[in-house]
Amino acid sequence: QVQLAESGGGLVQAGGSLRVSCAASGRSVSSNVIGWYRQAPGTQREWVASISNFGTTLYADSVRDRFTISRDNAKNTVYLQMNGLKPEDTAVYYCRYGDTTWGQGTQVTVSS
Numbered sequence: 001q002v003q004l005a006e007s008g009g010g011l012v013q014a015g016g017s018l019r020v021s022c023a024a025s026g027r028s029v030s031s032n033v034i035g036w037y038r039q040a041p042g043t044q045r046e047w048v049a050s051i052s053n054f055g056t057t058l059y060a061d062s063v064r065d066r067f068t069i070s071r072d073n074a075k076n077t078v079y080l081q082m083n084g085l086k087p088e089d090t091a092v093y094y095c096r097y098g099d100t101t102w103g104q105g106t107q108v109t110v111s112s
Contacts, residue, residue: 002027002097009093009106016085020106022078022095029071032098034078036069038091038108045094051078063089085110 008020022034035050049059049069057069068081078095085108092105 002101004095004097004101004103006093006095006103006106009108011109011111012085014085014087014110014112016110017081017083018085018108019079019081020093020108022080022103024076024078024097027097028073029076029078029097030073034069034071035096036078036080037094037096038089039094039105040088040091043091048093049080082108087112 003025005023006020008018010018012018030053033050033052036048037045038048039045047060048063049057049067051057051069051071059067066084069078071078087110090108090110092107094105095103
């Protein structure tokens with residue numbers, strides 16, 4: 001059974017950068033699709049980016065060219081590098097293993 005732990009969230013000014021991490025245990029991050037999602041208050045959780053077991057990356061239109069998803073197999077961790085942050089990026093960010101397991105989330109707040 002896989003367990004996920006997100007970290008790296010925080011408060012940043014608009015235009016700034018932040019990197020959030022998703023550390024996995026129990027399963028390899030290279031054995032399945034790992035997705036990043038986010039949920040702002042009063043909204044539904046939305047998909048942000050994903051990386052497949054082959055290393056193929058996909059991005060939501062709202063973050064393409066600003067966010068980068070990557071994977072470190074040695075550390076069994078998936079990252080989401082977020083550049084050019086906007087106040088509308090403020091949300092709790094979650095990672096997900098396949099279509100089953102979610103992490104507990106990490107708060108990202110972007111001030112204007």
